[in-house]
Amino acid sequence: MANTSTNPSAAVGRTKASSLSAAVPRIILYTVLVLFCIYYLLPLYVMVVNSLKPLEEITAGGMMALPNEWTIAPWGSAWSTAQIGVDATGLRPYFVNSLVMVIPAVALSTILGALNGYVLTKWAFRGSTLLFGLLLFGCFIPFQMVLIPMARILGLTGLAGSVPGLVFVHLVYGIGFSTLYFRNYYAAFPTELVRAAQIDGAGFFTIFWRILLPSSGPIAVVCIIWQFTNIWNDFLFGASFSDFDSQPMTVALNNLVQSSTGVKEYNVHFAGAIMAALPTLLVYIVAGRYFVRGLMAGSVKG
Amino acid sequence: MGFLDIKQATKSYGPVKVLHETDISVEEGEFLVLVGPSGCGKSTLLNMIAGLEEVTTGDISIKGRSMNNVKPAERNIAMVFQSYALYPNMTVKGNISFGMEMQGVPKPEREKKIAQVADLLQIGQLLDRKPGQLSGGQRQRVAMGRALTREPDVFLFDEPLSNLDAKLRVDMRTEIKKLHQKLGTTIVYVTHDQIEALTLSTRIAVMYGGYVQQLGTPKEIYDNPANMFVAGFMGSPSMNLFAAKVVSENGRTAVEIALADGQKATIPFDKVQGQEGRDVILGIRPEAITDRDGADRNSQNVHVVEARVEITEPAGSDTFVVLQMGGKDVTGRFRADVDVSAGDRFPFAFNMDKAVAFDPKTEERVA
Ligand SMILES: Nc1ncnc2c1ncn2[C@@H]1O[C@H](COP(=O)(O)OP(=O)(O)OP(=O)(O)O)[C@@H](O)[C@H]1O
Ligand SMILES: [Mg+2]
DSSP states (O other): OOOOOOOHHHHHTOOHHHHHHHHHHHHHHHHHHHHHHHHHHHHHHHHHHHHTSOHHHHHTSOTTSOOSSOOOHHHHIIIIISOBTTBOOOSHHHHHHHHHHHHHHHHHHHHHHHHHHHHHHHSOOTTHHHHHHHHHHHHTSOHHHHHHHHHHHHHHHTOTBSHHHHHHHHHHHHHHHHHHHHHHHHHTSOHHHHHHHHHHTOOHHHIIIIIIGGGOHHHHHHHHHHHHHHHHHOOHHHHHHBOGGGOOHHHHHHHHHHHOOSSOOHHHHHHHHHHHHHHHHHHHHHHHHHHHHHHHHHHHHO | OOSEEEEEEEEEETTEEEEEEEEEEEOTTOEEEEEOSTTSSHHHHHHHHHTSSOOSEEEEEETTEEOTTOOGGGTTEEEEOTTOOOOTTSOHHHHHHHHHHHTTOOHHHHHHHHHHHHHHHTOGGGTTSOGGGSOHHHHHHHHHHHHHTTOOSEEEEESTTTTSOHHHHHHHHHHHHHHHHHHOOEEEEEESOHHHHHHHOSEEEEEETTEEEEEEOHHHHHHSOSBHHHHHHSTTTTOEEEEEEEEEETTEEEEEEEBTTSOEEEEEOGGGTTOTTOEEEEEEOGGGEEOTTTSOTTOSOEEEEEEEOOEEEEETTEEEEEEEETTEEEEEEEETTOOOOTTOEEEEEEEGGGOEEEOTTTOBBOO
16 A cells, blocks of 8 residues: 655645635535534434433423433433333343344344355355355345244244244345355455365364454444344334244334323333434444544555 | 377367367376467366266377276366365365365374375475465465375366466476375466476477467477467567568579668578568577677578668666567567667678578468
């Protein structure tokens, strides 16, 4: 990579007038950006603020106002006592369901995608291109189309209505995308490295583990973000293939909002909605940084 | 039976045969160079020896043991790749020791070996760096170091110098040759650079279109090319090839050549005796076309032909002088101090001992 050399004379020769005229478009730009930022953050603000108010303050109007009386009671209620469907369990068990579903589903689909990508690029066999085509095709089949066949398979395998069943569904759906990511990434990975490792005596898995995976950081992060967001936020599969005790967070949130008899506890709903969104937000904040870092490292290495 | 035997080996990708029946037998300690233009199948053959490509038909054996079903790691070979193929996530040390680690060599022994190799290649101060932090020449050394730890039966090199700049390439060429003399290990070396081939090898296989065109010592290849392809490919500037006709003059066999001004030159040439009347392609190396004083004194068959000088190209130690023969530009190699300039009529001395003749149609050697 070429080093960008700074030009010292440019800095020295800069005058006051030119710096002022250069600043004007910059000020406009930042103003616009700040306005957009506020616009996009407003819903979050509303959710957070209202989840920290007693219900009366919301029903009295003034959605935008800060709470007069701060309270975390709605959070406690949403987490452990709110009525979800028939039971007053709060969202906690469903949050756990979602975690138990999403972690293995993301891990397995990422690992299998990486293995698929490795085989498809470095151990290509007769028909491997066709296989990849079919996997890709799988990515673009609409969810609705697989509902009935999937229900039948889950029924036959005895996984229907269970968390492992949901893991299986998401795994099947996720492999297409994760394979696509890793295949394209590994296609640019030098085959000579694999050959060198073969001569050094490394086997199929050793090469994968010691040579390819250490260089797969950026694409693994992309894949994990993608899978996590999709699986965590999925509603259709969760609503279709789960029982009461295996419902994921999204379905439970819906039930919370729908099933409150009598008064609608908006503050509790807001708290629940934030809880449901928090993990994906967290993944973006934590992994997103590694993602950018990974991209930078790649570009400097050259 | 040799040390490394390639017998009737072929390689096909589907219906496309990229390597035709190949027979090469390499003795222990030899430096065999596979040379040829891009796409001729050199790397394919090397990869077949390494076990990275399967042999479609035929057999490759090392030390008398057939390698067809032996994994690359178990062939006791080491390979240096064109791109060096250093593992980017490991340090130089990690790169060098990876192979030994895979073979289950204990750690103290690995450390000893690394130190030894680092010393031999003078890369001691680089051991803790990543490949990304090395220059091309340093990477090249590390790649060789990785190969050296194995004490292999055969070293395989696939164009190891082609990514280096011209100066470094010459330096590393010398180093590889020294290394070969020091270690005495059998080497198979792929290049498309004919000068590398001539300087490094003890034997050369010239390849083209999936066939080995000629296999021989550098001198054989240079002096006695088997066909027009080899003649034209090896040597720089390349051998002059031009049309001539075999005639009989004063009872002596000669070749008749058209000159630039419509005249004809007749040069006695005994090698084509008995083929009078036949059209041939004559091949003469530039150094066999000189001025009279520069001609080889040991040659019995130096003949002088007067012809017009088209261009002169001074090149430091030599001057290349171009004349027209058989409708082609023909280059002669003169000492730099010969006084000759374009447009002159000049007596050229042809050393016909060094001349060869080919069939115009089959392009095979006839004399
Ligand atoms: N996987 C493959 N499928 C089909 N044809 C191939 C394959 N690999 C190589 N070839 C063909 O085999 C021929 C020889 O390739 P090879 O890599 O041995 O050439 P090379 O002599 O090493 O050339 P270069 O000097 O460019 O490296 C080429 O024509 C190439 O197109
Ligand atoms: Mg090649």
